[in-house]
Amino acid sequence: MDLIIARPEGLYCPPGDFYIDPWRPVDRAVITHGHGDHARTGHQHYLATAAGAGILRKRLGEHINLQTLEYGESLQHHGVNISLHPAGHVLGSAQVRVEYQGEVWVASGDYKVEPDGTCTPFESVRCHTFITESTFGLPIYRWQAQQQIFADINQWWQSNAEQNRASVLFCYAFGKAQRVLSGLNQHIGPILVHGAVEPLNQIYRQAGIALPLTHYVSEIEDKAQISKSLVLAPPSAQGTPWMKRFGDYSDAFASGWMQLRGTRRRRGVDRGFILSDHADWPGLQTAIKATGAERVFVTHGQIHPMVRWLCEQGLDAQAFVTEYGEEAAEAETDFAAESALSPEPSANTSSANQPAAEIATTTATTATHPHLRQKARRT
Amino acid sequence: MKAFADLYYRLDATTSSNAKLAALRDYFLLASAADAAWAVYFLAGGRPRQLVPTKLLRALTLSASQLPEWLFEESYHAVGDLAETMALLLPDASHTSNQGLASWVENNLLPLRGLPPETLSQQLLPLLLQLDQRSQLVCIKLITGSFRVGVSRLLVTRALAAVAGIDAKRIAQRLVGYTDLAARPTAAHYLKLIAPVHEDGETLSEGQPYPFFLAHPLQLPTEQLAAILGGPEDWQVEWKWDGIRAQLVKRDGQLWLWSRGEELVTERFPELHGLLQHLPDGTVLDGELVVWKQGQVQPFALLQQRLGRKTLNSKILQNLPVVLLAYDLLEWQGQDWREQAQSVRRTQLEEIVLSCQQPQLQISPLISGASWQALDKQRAASSSLGVEGFMLKRKDAHYGIGRTKDVGVWWKWKIDPYTADAVLIYAQTGHGRRASLYTDYTFAVWDSPQDNPERKLLPFAKAYSGLTDAEMREVDAIIRKTTLEKFGPVRSVTPTMVFELGFEGIALSSRHKSGIAVRFPRMLRWRQDKPVAEADTLQSLQALLPQAASPASQEVDES
Numbered sequence: 001m002d003l004i005i006a007r008p009e010g011l012y013c014p015p016g017d018f019y020i021d022p023w024r025p026v027d028r029a030v031i032t033h034g035h036g037d038h039a040r041t042g043h044q045h046y047l048a049t050a051a052g053a054g055i056l057r058k059r060l061g062e063h064i065n066l067q068t069l070e071y072g073e074s075l076q077h078h079g080v081n082i083s084l085h086p087a088g089h090v091l092g093s094a095q096v097r098v099e100y101q102g103e104v105w106v107a108s109g110d111y112k113v114e115p116d117g118t119c120t121p122f123e124s125v126r127c128h129t130f131i132t133e134s135t136f137g138l139p140i141y142r143w144q145a146q147q148q149i150f151a152d153i154n155q156w157w158q159s160n161a162e163q164n165r166a167s168v169l170f171c172y173a174f175g176k177a178q179r180v181l182s183g184l185n186q187h188i189g190p191i192l193v194h195g196a197v198e199p200l201n202q203i204y205r206q207a208g209i210a211l212p213l214t215h216y217v218s219e220i221e222d223k224a225q226i227s228k229s230l231v232l233a234p235p236s237a238q239g240t241p242w243m244k245r246f247g248d249y250s251d252a253f254a255s256g257w258m259q260l261r262g263t264r265r266r267r268g269v270d271r272g273f274i275l276s277d278h279a280d281w282p283g284l285q286t287a288i289k290a291t292g293a294e295r296v297f298v299t300h301g302q303i304h305p306m307v308r309w310l311c312e313q314g315l316d317a318q319a320f321v322t323e324y325g326e327e328a329a330e331a332e333t334d335f336a337a338e339s340a341l342s343p344e345p346s347a348n349t350s351s352a353n354q355p356a357a358e359i360a361t362t363t364a365t366t367a368t369h370p371h372l373r374q375k376a377r378r379t
Numbered sequence: 380m381k382a383f384a385d386l387y388y389r390l391d392a393t394t395s396s397n398a399k400l401a402a403l404r405d406y407f408l409l410a411s412a413a414d415a416a417w418a419v420y421f422l423a424g425g426r427p428r429q430l431v432p433t434k435l436l437r438a439l440t441l442s443a444s445q446l447p448e449w450l451f452e453e454s455y456h457a458v459g460d461l462a463e464t465m466a467l468l469l470p471d472a473s474h475t476s477n478q479g480l481a482s483w484v485e486n487n488l489l490p491l492r493g494l495p496p497e498t499l500s501q502q503l504l505p506l507l508l509q510l511d512q513r514s515q516l517v518c519i520k521l522i523t524g525s526f527r528v529g530v531s532r533l534l535v536t537r538a539l540a541a542v543a544g545i546d547a548k549r550i551a552q553r554l555v556g557y558t559d560l561a562a563r564p565t566a567a568h569y570l571k572l573i574a575p576v577h578e579d580g581e582t583l584s585e586g587q588p589y590p591f592f593l594a595h596p597l598q599l600p601t602e603q604l605a606a607i608l609g610g611p612e613d614w615q616v617e618w619k620w621d622g623i624r625a626q627l628v629k630r631d632g633q634l635w636l637w638s639r640g641e642e643l644v645t646e647r648f649p650e651l652h653g654l655l656q657h658l659p660d661g662t663v664l665d666g667e668l669v670v671w672k673q674g675q676v677q678p679f680a681l682l683q684q685r686l687g688r689k690t691l692n693s694k695i696l697q698n699l700p701v702v703l704l705a706y707d708l709l710e711w712q713g714q715d716w717r718e719q720a721q722s723v724r725r726t727q728l729e730e731i732v733l734s735c736q737q738p739q740l741q742i743s744p745l746i747s748g749a750s751w752q753a754l755d756k757q758r759a760a761s762s763s764l765g766v767e768g769f770m771l772k773r774k775d776a777h778y779g780i781g782r783t784k785d786v787g788v789w790w791k792w793k794i795d796p797y798t799a800d801a802v803l804i805y806a807q808t809g810h811g812r813r814a815s816l817y818t819d820y821t822f823a824v825w826d827s828p829q830d831n832p833e834r835k836l837l838p839f840a841k842a843y844s845g846l847t848d849a850e851m852r853e854v855d856a857i858i859r860k861t862t863l864e865k866f867g868p869v870r871s872v873t874p875t876m877v878f879e880l881g882f883e884g885i886a887l888s889s890r891h892k893s894g895i896a897v898r899f900p901r902m903l904r905w906r907q908d909k910p911v912a913e914a915d916t917l918q919s920l921q922a923l924l925p926q927a928a929s930p931a932s933q934e935v936d937e938s
């Protein structure tokens with residue numbers, strides 16, 4: 001019997017009567033991770049990892065009815081055994097394992113197989129049927145080790161700092177920003193963050209993830225230091241008046257999409273760093289293989305090539321129609337969620353007004369980014 | 380190779396000229412002279428002929444990556460660039476080659492030319508697997524002849540000038556003809572490019588031309604010209620010819636003819652070889668090559684036909700005779716005259732052409748007028764004379780380099796495009812955003828005047844730009860309502876809509892039913908006021924043809 005099916009509300013488990021990452025309000029929702037296209041407001045009950053609770057509460061509200069599980073811990077519901085396993089995507093991200101009458105299904109959510117210091121590394125879970133994402137499901141996507149990418153980022157920063165130019169690195173506020181932070185060499189100069197990034201850093205720090213010291217630009221008294229700094233900002237800050245304070249800066253974008261020259265050029269930044277929180281093509285193949293599953297459902301990204309490829313490899317592969325988005329969609333929903341937060345002065349922050357002002361500018365510009373909205377709708 | 384690939388990535392990643400300049404400077408400072416020689420060659424637009432067929436590379440990528448063809452196609456679709464797709468799909472490098480660009484090109488790549496496919500397949504993969512992904516991409520682009528990167532020649536010139544510590548104009552001068560080298564670019568060539576300047580100035584070697592000075596478009600209403608340019612008496616006014624810009628160099632008893640692409644074209648124009656006896660050594664003329672008959676310039680299309688011929692027989696030379704219309708003097712008696720005033724150069728040029736007395740060398744005549752308005756009236760005759768408008772050159776200006784504006788400016792004051800009122804008869808859906816709308820149209824004119832009751836509409840042009848989105852939707856709705864027939868994506872419609880079309884050129888063509896071809900047609904406006912019966916006729920289009928090209932004087936077939 002099918003333990004998980006696609007319904008208009010989201011992926012649904014009939015014997016357990018619950019949904020996984022539903023996009024319409026439901027009674028019971030199991031949430032794989034806090035990205036906006038997976039974690040939405042309006043459900044009656046939430047189940048998620050303990051590691052991801054901080055993010056969920058911050059984004060969906062402190063009042064949500066949230067039950068948590070440790071990784072590997074399980075729960076019985078209507079005779080269905082539910083457990084959550086590390087997906088290696090962002091802090092608290094999980095694969096959902098569902099077992100009923102000896103049949104095992106795993107829904108991956110978003111995942112990345114390369115371990116990084118900012119979340120629990122991906123763990124393969126054996127199952128009969130695997131529901132996989134396929135964001136980068138084409139053989140042109142093969143990532144280099146993150147140490148190499150961090151070295152490139154630090155080198156770029158260093159050479160800019162030597163020429164007294166600030167280095168502005170655009171990346172998604174939740175997950176990517178913290179991963180980049182963890183790889184930065186603090187000896188090069190100060191690390192500045194946009195108001196949309198810092199609240200998430202705080203959550204990571206509270207979860208015990210060591211991140212370098214960060215500042216708001218307003219806290220920098222010696223303005224000459226700005227030209228030595230690395231600035232972490234969300235993509236939607238690009239081209240906004242907020243950028244003016246950095247003078248003649250060099251900019252870069254960190255994302256798996258930077259793998260292609262075309263996307264890099266369309267971004268209009270000086271550098272593209274290929275750093276993704278999703279599995280690359282070889283990663284997807286190994287992960288799928290390691291589950292031992294004979295049936296595979298593909299949820300988002302390059303669905304059709306992946307389904308056809310898996311079928312040619314002798315698996316029973318099909319597509320699930322979902323409303324999970326690509327990184328761009330996640331970025332946009334990040335913003336919707338971020339603007340709803342009232343930023344609190346953080347441990348590193350002395351001024352509460354500054355981040356509020358910064359967020360105001362970025363939300364205004366999100367609304368004027370039609371291509372992001374369109375992309376969100378398409379997927 | 381790696382350093383050059385990194386340079387390619389830096390240039391490719393940015394749109395800022397300063398960042399590109401910095402990347403070029405960094406590269407040239409570190410590169411060996413031999414590598415730099417090839418880098419200059421490729422960056423300045425030099426391209427060796429294709430060494431390896433794209434098809435073979437594609438097959439090689441498929442077998443090396445062990446992917447099915449459909450997945451290659453999916454990947455190519457996502458990437459949009461064939462060389463890049465192949466580089467992304469090839470296996471990772473087994474080790475990274477430290478060989479420089481010159482060694483790669485000369486020892487590894489050039490020897491591939493002409494190898495039988497089996498040998499090529501065997502040799503190519505091990506070669507490519509010595510390169511990291513970026514170098515692979517650049518290498519594939521080099522061997523398939525698709526290497527292009529967004530740097531202008533001027534930028535390369537400026538970077539070299541900065542590296543060599545000499546004037547950019549000097550570099551530009553030395554760079555002329557560099558990509559036309561019959562021999563391979565060598566360290567010696569590069570060292571010559573960046574060599575220090577000798578006190579006594581530099582005499583150009585052999586037939587080397589000067590960098591061309593290029594014109595800028597003048598887009599101002601006639602009433603404003605006086606305010607911006609001053610009176611016409613300060614300007615040298617000439618026709619703007621529609622031919623091939625060229626420099627004629629006579630030195631050391633030899634003659635060279637260079638086109639604006641800095642290609643040596645001496646052999647293509649044997650009728651000019653006779654000038655060898657009539658021009659003194661140390662003379663360089665700037666002008667336009669045109670087909671010239673009965674005292675009149677002929678359409679550009681005829682010149683193109685001549686260029687298209689592999690061999691020039693006497694019939695062609697007779698039917699399509701070429702002259703050089705000289706308009707500037709760059710070197711005289713072995714001296715560089717570019718810093719002389721335009722009027723001084725002109726006076727001397729007139730003397731030279733006059734004393735030369737050869738019909739293949741003519742002077743481009745001057746036009747005078749008391750005011751810009753008066754000149755504008757004369758300019759209106761341009762299309763009937765087969766020219767594109769006027770060139771305006773300040774009488775006291777020097778001859779600059781490329782599109783510089785610091786020592787004087789040449790303006791091209793072009794005539795308005797031709798126009799005609801035409802009827803929409805076929806429509807096709809557009810692409811991308813416009814895929815659901817009928818936006819690509821075929822237009823027709825009447826084959827005879829209104830008094831002929833039997834007359835028909837003859838298609839003569841296609842256009843898809845010039846309407847607003849709202850107009851496009853409105854036209855789309857009418858097309859759907861008036862459809863006569865559908866063939867695939869194309870619909871024929873009942874003729875109800877008239878549009879004013881603009882185009883930049885018109886010529887005879889045996890390939891078109893109407894016998895006429897127009898260049899760059901676009902919709903200027905929708906003439907909702909005009910009934911279909913009042914649209915233009917073939918006769919009114921023919922009247923726009925330059926006189927020399929009217930059917931009566933047509934002598935050359937188009938086969």
Ligand SMILES: [Zn+2]
Pocket residue numbers: 033035038089110330
């Ligand atoms: Zn995600």
Ligand SMILES: [Zn+2]
Pocket residue numbers: 035037038109110133300324325326
């Ligand atoms: Zn996702």
